[in-house]
Amino acid sequence: MNDVLPALRSILLANADVVALVGTRIYGERVNEADIGQGPNTQQAIELSLEPSGVGRRFNNLALQQVGVELRCYGPTPYEAREVWRHAHQCLKRAIRSTVDDVIIHSINPDMGPVSIIDPDTEWPVVWELWSVIAAE
Numbered sequence: 001m002n003d004v005l006p007a008l009r010s011i012l013l014a015n016a017d018v019v020a021l022v023g024t025r026i027y028g029e030r031v032n033e034a035d036i037g038q039g040p041n042t043q044q045a046i047e048l049s050l051e052p053s054g055v056g057r058r059f060n061n062l063a064l065q066q067v068g069v070e071l072r073c074y075g076p077t078p079y080e081a082r083e084v085w086r087h088a089h090q091c092l093k094r095a096i097r098s099t100v101d102d103v104i105i106h107s108i109n110p111d112m113g114p115v116s117i118i119d120p121d122t123e124w125p126v127v128w129e130l131w132s133v134i135a136a137e
Helices: 004-013 016-022 078-093
Strands: 026-028 045-050 057-059 062-074 098-100 103-118 125-136
Touching: 004 016, 004 026, 004 045, 004 062, 004 078, 004 098, 004 103, 004 125, 016 045, 016 078, 045 078, 062 078, 062 103, 078 103, 078 125
Parallel strands: 026 045
Antiparallel strands: 045 062, 057 062, 062 125, 098 103, 103 125
């Protein structure tokens, strides 16, 4: 189900608190490092990606699919990364039974995390969290 990430991105972009922190810097699969560090809120961004081990499961003959989604919230300091995570986490928790384009989010729950680390690729503070999402196409 490829439409889950764009649907979650749209939900985050519709939240004023999240947009106030990261603007439109909400990425699917890979943060765009060229965009980070320009303008206000330097290095604040959100990245969404499908869990590497899972492609999702279908339930019987229903068009429901369960996928793992990784949420990474970046900031110039660990505190600011945690602040981005706090707002994104609250926004996603309220996304249950949301409809975005042709995707219905039936269930969205945090499975693991949050974990505060320094991203080894970007060397930026990041808060990582894994979500379980059940959605319909």
